[in-house]
Amino acid sequence: MILRQILQKTLPALPLLVGAFFIHSALGAGYVVPSASMEPTLEIGDEIIAVVPSYGWGTANLPFAAQIPALPHLRIFTHLPHRGDVVVFRAPANLNETWVKRVIGLPGDRVALSNGHVFLNGKALPWHDKGPDQAELTPGIFTPARRYEETLPDGTHHDILKLTTAGTLDTVSTFTVPAGQLFVMGDNRDDSADSRVPAKDGGVGLLPVWNLQGKAVTVLFSWRNLKRLLLSV
Numbered sequence: 690m691i692l693r694q695i696l697q698k699t700l701p702a703l704p705l706l707v708g709a710f711f712i713h714s715a716l717g718a719g720y721v722v723p724s725a726s727m728e729p730t731l732e733i734g735d736e737i738i739a740v741v742p743s744y745g746w747g748t749a750n751l752p753f754a755a756q757i758p759a760l761p762h763l764r765i766f767t768h769l770p771h772r773g774d775v776v777v778f779r780a781p782a783n784l785n786e787t788w789v790k791r792v793i794g795l796p797g798d799r800v801a802l803s804n805g806h807v808f809l810n811g812k813a814l815p816w817h818d819k820g821p822d823q824a825e826l827t828p829g830i831f832t833p834a835r836r837y838e839e840t841l842p843d844g845t846h847h848d849i850l851k852l853t854t855a856g857t858l859d860t861v862s863t864f865t866v867p868a869g870q871l872f873v874m875g876d877n878r879d880d881s882a883d884s885r886v887p888a889k890d891g892g893v894g895l896l897p898v899w900n901l902q903g904k905a906v907t908v909l910f911s912w913r914n915l916k917r918l919l920l921s922v
Contacts, residue, residue, distance in 0.1 A: 726875035734913035739903035755784035794872030805854035
């Protein structure tokens with residue numbers, strides 16, 4: 690019975706596992722999550738698989754892209770992520786680094802934050818309180834947090850962690866996401882240098898679509914928690 694369950698989880702992912710287990714390919718790539726910014730969805734040490742052609746293919750996918758400053762920012766077969774997708778991308782401030790965040794706003798969306806709540810095109814994304822939890826500020830160091838389920842306009846939902854609703858990143862004035870860019874956030878909302886933080890200050894800023902490398906789909910395993918095996922993202 691246990692073997693059958695493992696096979697049921699593994700077989701659909703085999704094409705990606707072949708191409709993405711520790712290596713990059715045209716179809717899939719493997720990445721290790723280095724920080725707690727996407728808790729509770731992703732944890733430090735998770736080895737995740739990303740589908741490379743999910744949003745088309747671009748020069749950002751080339752392994753040597755960061756070493757060629759004048760590399761043209763080209764993409765083919767490009768299409769935008771869906772709100773709620775967990776994406777991996779070259780960090781705008783350092784193309785040698787690959788980061789992972791969740792897409793919240795698409796080009797043309799009006800985005801604001803008030804007391805931690807995201808307002809998308811004038812409407813707050815609903816929260817459902819799921820009770821107390823904990824956030825890992827640094828490896829092995831935890832602090833009390835609260836878990837909420839956040840729902841996007843199309844009804845998809847994901848869990849987030851909040852430490853406070855009065856932090857420096859909890860209030861953002863309304864702005865419109867420009868063409869060719871995305872507004873991304875970490876699920877660990879008070880420990881994520883995401884689109885609320887400019888790239889010059891160590892964050893993502895508004896993420897250019899060119900930087901996308903793929904869509905995170907599976908936690909293959911975790912270097913720290915053996916129970917985290919073949920989990921959907």
